[in-house]
Every structure is written in C-alpha cells, then in structure tokens.
Amino acid sequence: MLCSRIVSLVDGLEVAVIVPCYNEAAAITKVVNDFRASLPGATIYVYDNNSTDDTGAIAAAAGAEVRRETRRGKGNVVRRMFTDVEADIYVMVDGDDTYDASVAPKLVEKLVHENLDMLVGRRVETHQAAYRMGHRLGNRVLTGLVAWLFGSQIDDMLSGYRVFSRRFVKSFPSFSREFEIETELTVHAMQMKMAIAEVETNYKERPPGSVSKLRTFRDGWRILVTIINLMRNERPLLFFSLIGLLFFIVGIVLALPVFLEYIDTGYVRRFPTAILSFSLGITTVVCIATGLILDLVAHVRREAKRLAYLRYAAPRAEKISARASGAMRETA
Numbered sequence: 216m217l218c219s220r221i222v223s224l225v226d227g228l229e230v231a232v233i234v235p236c237y238n239e240a241a242a243i244t245k246v247v248n249d250f251r252a253s254l255p256g257a258t259i260y261v262y263d264n265n266s267t268d269d270t271g272a273i274a275a276a277a278g279a280e281v282r283r284e285t286r287r288g289k290g291n292v293v294r295r296m297f298t299d300v301e302a303d304i305y306v307m308v309d310g311d312d313t314y315d316a317s318v319a320p321k322l323v324e325k326l327v328h329e330n331l332d333m334l335v336g337r338r339v340e341t342h343q344a345a346y347r348m349g350h351r352l353g354n355r356v357l358t359g360l361v362a363w364l365f366g367s368q369i370d371d372m373l374s375g376y377r378v379f380s381r382r383f384v385k386s387f388p389s390f391s392r393e394f395e396i397e398t399e400l401t402v403h404a405m406q407m408k409m410a411i412a413e414v415e416t417n418y419k420e421r422p423p424g425s426v427s428k429l430r431t432f433r434d435g436w437r438i439l440v441t442i443i444n445l446m447r448n449e450r451p452l453l454f455f456s457l458i459g460l461l462f463f464i465v466g467i468v469l470a471l472p473v474f475l476e477y478i479d480t481g482y483v484r485r486f487p488t489a490i491l492s493f494s495l496g497i498t499t500v501v502c503i504a505t506g507l508i509l510d511l512v513a514h515v516r517r518e519a520k521r522l523a524y525l526r527y528a529a530p531r532a533e534k535i536s537a538r539a540s541g542a543m544r545e546t547a
Contacts, residue, residue, distance in 0.1 A: 228303040228304055228323075228327065229258075229301075229302040229303045229304070230254055230256060230257035230258075230302060230303065230304045230305075230306065230323060231257060231258050231259075231260060231300050231301075231302035231304070231305050231306070232250045232254060232257050232258070232259045232260065232306045232308065232319075233260050233262065233296045233300055233305055233306070233307050233308075234246060234247075234250075234259065234260065234261045234262065234274075234279070234307075234308055234309070234310045235262050235264060235289050235292040235293060235296065235307075235309065235310065236261055236262060236263055236264060236266065236270050236271075236274070236310035237263075237264040237265070237266050237270070237287070237289075238266045238267060238268050238270060238426070239266070239270050239310040239311055239312075240266075240268040240269050240270045240273050241422050241423065242310060242311050242312035242421065242422050243261065243270055243273055243274045243277065243279075243310050243312075244273055244274070244276075244277045245312050245422070246308070246310050246311075246312050246316070247259055247261065247274055247277040247278060247279045248277060249312075249316035249317070250306070250308070250316045250319060251278065252316070253316045253317050253318075253319045253320055254306070254319050254320060254323070257306070258280060258302070259278070259279040259280065260279065260280050260281075260282060260296065260300055261274035261275075261279040261280070261281045261282070261310065262281075262282050262283070262284050262292045262295060262296055263281060263282070263283050263284070264284050264287060264288070264289070264291070264292045265283070265284070265285045265286075265287055270310070271283065274310075282295075282299065286392075288391075288392040288393040289393055289394055289396055290389065290390075290391030290392045290393050290394070290395060290396040290399070291392055291393075293307070293389060293391075293396045294389040294391075297384045297385070297387060297389065300384075302381065303380075303381050304323055304326060304327065304378065304379070304380065304381070305378065305379040305380075305381070305384050306319055306322070306323065306377075306378050307375070307376070307377045307378070307379065308375065308376050308377075309375040309376070311421050312419075312421065312422050313418055313419055313420065313421055314336060314338075314375070314376040314416060314417075314418065315336075315416050315417040315418075315419075318336070318414070318416050318417075319378075321414070322334050322336065322378045322414060322416075323378055325412065325414065326378045326379075326380065326412075329410070329412065330410060331380065331409075331410045331411060331412055332379065332380045332382060332383040332404065332409040332410055332411060333377060333378070333379055333380070333383055333400070333404050333409060333411045333412075334377065334378040334379075334411065334412050334413070334414060335369055335371060335372075335374050335376070335377050335401075335411070335412075335413045335414070336371075336374050336376030336377065336413075336414060336415075336416035337369075337370055337371040337374060337413045337414065337415050337416065338371055338374055338376075338416065338418035339415050339416065339417055339418060340418050340419075341417045341418065341419045353435045353438075354371065354372065354373045357372060357373065357398070357435070357438050357439065357442065358370065358371065358372040358373070360439075360442055361398065361401060361402065361405075361442060364442070364446055364450065364453075365401075365402050365405040365406065365445075365449070365450070366405055367401055367402075367405050368405075368411065368413070369401055369411070369413055370413060371413065372397060372398060372401045373394075373397045373398070373438075374397065375397065376416055377400070381527055382524055382525075382526075382527035383404070383409065383524075385527045386407075386520065386523040386524035386526070386527055387400070387403055388403075388520065391441065393434065393437060394434045394437065394438065395437055395438050395440075395441035398438050398441050398442060398445070399441065399445070402442075402445045402449065406449050406517060406520075407517070407520060407521060407524055409524075448513065449513055449517075450510075450513070451505075451506050451509035451510050451512075451513055452506040452507060452509070452510040453506070454506065455502045455503065455505050455506030455509070456502070456503055456506050458502050459498070459499040459500075459501075459502030459503050459506070460499075462495045462496075462498045462499045462502065463495070463496065463499040465495055466491075466492045466493075466494075466495030466496050466498075466499065467492075469488050469491060469492040469495070470488075470489070470492035470493075470496075472485075472488075473485050473488055473489045473492065
C-alpha cells in the first residue's frame with residue numbers, strides 16, 4: 216500500500232510539456248491533445264518560433280499556453296523555454312506529431328524514481344518514411360563522434376523527445392541557435408556526469424501538410440562545427456594536442472630529408488625547409504602548452520557549472536521527501 220502511494224507521488228509533481236514550434240499548424244492540435252490525455256496534470260507550453268501560419272492560434276484554441284520567441288532557430292526557442300518555464304519535470308517534444316505521447320508518463324516516472332536528470336526517447340521507426348536515410352546516417356555518424364569524444368551513453372543523440380529534471384534545465388548554459396541544441400544538451404550531461412538514460416519510443420512520419428525544417432547537409436555541418444567547438448571548450452587538451460600532433464607530423468616529414476642530407480654530406484642546403492620544420496616543432500610545443508592551460512580553465516568552469524547544478528538539486532528533493540513523509544503519516 217505504501218509503495219503504491221509513493222508511486223502515485225509522481226502525479227503530484229509539477230510537469231511542464233514544452234513544445235518548440237515553427238509552422239506546425241497541421242500537427243499542433245493533435246500534439247496538444249495527445250499530451251493532455253497522457254499527462255492530465257501537466258501544463259502544455261507551445262512556443263511559437265515566429266511562425267508564418269496559424270500555429271500559435273491553433274495551439275491556443277487546443278488549450279495550450281502559447282508564448283512567442285521571435286528569434287528563429289530551435290536553440291533560441293529551447294533557451295527561452297528553459298528560462299521562462301518553472302516546473303519540477305520538463306517534457307520537451309517537437310510539435311510535428313512524430314513522437315509517441317502515450318509513453319510520456321512512463322518517461323516521467325522513470326526520471327523521478329531513478330532520480331535522473333535527462334531521459335532521451337530513442338526513436339524506433341514505425342514507418343519507413345519517418346526517418347530519411349540522410350538523417351539516419353548523419354545521426355549515427357555524429358552520435359558516434361560525440362560518444363568517442365565525450366563518452367556519451369546515448370544512441371540517438373539528435374532525438375527531440377526528452378525529459379529533464381529542474382536542476383538540469385536551470386543550470387544548462389545554452390548558446391546554440393538552431394538544431395545543434397540536442398548536441399549541446401547531450402555534451403552538457405556528459406561533462407557534468409549527470410544521471411541519464413534512454414528509452415525506446417515509437418517514431419512515425421509527419422502528418423500531411425507538415426514539412427521538416429531540418430536540412431541534412433546544412434544542419435549536419437552546423438552540428439559538426441558545434442561538436443568541434445564543444446571539444447575545444449570542454450576538452451582543450453585533446454583538441455590542441457591533436458593540432459600539435461598534426462604540426463609535429465608535418466614538421467618531421469619536412470625535416471627528415473634535410474637531416475638525411477646532413478648525415479650524408481655534413482651540409483644543410485635547404486635552410487627554408489629546416490627553419491620551417493623547426494618552427495613547426497615550436498608550434499607543437501605551444502599547442503600542447505595552450506591545451507594544458509585551457510584544460511585548467513575548463514576544469515574551473517566545470518566546477519562552477521557543477522555548483523550551479525547543485526543549487527537546484529535541493530528543492531525538488533525536498534518536495535518529493537515532504538510528499539513521501541506525508542504519505543507515510545497518512546498510512547500510519
């Protein structure tokens with residue numbers, strides 16, 4: 216009996232469903248209705264990203280709380296949502312009706328009872344047309360790269376269906392403008408060593424009239440550049456060591472003929488090549504020294520972010536603890 220009472224405490228938490236939208240008039244009504252049915256106590260926020268259709272008005276008519284972000288780009292919308300919305304649990308989902316709303320209670324309950332900070336809905340295609348080949352390949356390549364660089368445990372890094380704790384949302388320093396936001400969310404969780412998990416969710420094709428805003432090559436390139444920038448900021452020693460290694464290899468290749476000629480003849484005839492290879496050696500040392508210094512700076516930044524993260528850990532824990540104590544008193 217007590218166990219069932221504590222499980223039901225999930226319903227007592229403030230849950231916010233946050234939906235970034237741009238020109239999703241064809242799908243937004245169903246998204247709002249489905250999430251209201253699966254999470255009856257949640258507040259549904261639709262953030263209209265300066266749409267040119269009636270997305271905002273249709274969402275409001277469906278019962279969502281509609282807000283507006285005029286700066287285009289999903290990253291800008293997510294940053295605004297995280298800033299404005301106050302809740303204990305945040306369910307973020309795209310407004311294109313491709314994700315399964317019925318699994319949302321399971322995701323929320325798993326996040327709460329396992330005390331996670333981020334839970335990702337890994338997409339499982341229910342229609343062949345749901346996931347274009349270019350998107351699928353790009354997702355695998357970019358997810359694999361992030362896994363190698365940052366030790367990510369997520370198989371679908373670019374999923375738009377995620378559940379967050381309050382402490383994640385309120386300590387997340389977002390700088391992305393567009394579809395790079397999912398990469399930034401994942402790397403932040405990895406660098407902060409947060410508790411995360413992944414759950415399979417059905418992924419279907421868009422309804423008629425809804426068009427994908429993701430452009431395979433342009434947005435894939437943006438995500439790749441974001442990964443490189445995050446590597447430079449979060450793992451500077453590795454980043455600058457790789458650059459230094461490149462200079463070192465080029466310097467050795469250039470210096471080897473000069474050195475062999477000196478061994479044979481006792482003369483150095485190609486002074487420009489010798490000077491260039493020596494300069495590349497110095498550059499290698501400078502790169503490694505730069506990486507070491509910036510690695511210390513990155514460590515200090517991570518400590519500051521960790522402290523910001525811990526500031527938001529107590530309120531939710533206290534709320535759950537208080538409700539659990541109340542349930543135990545009632546049972547007694």
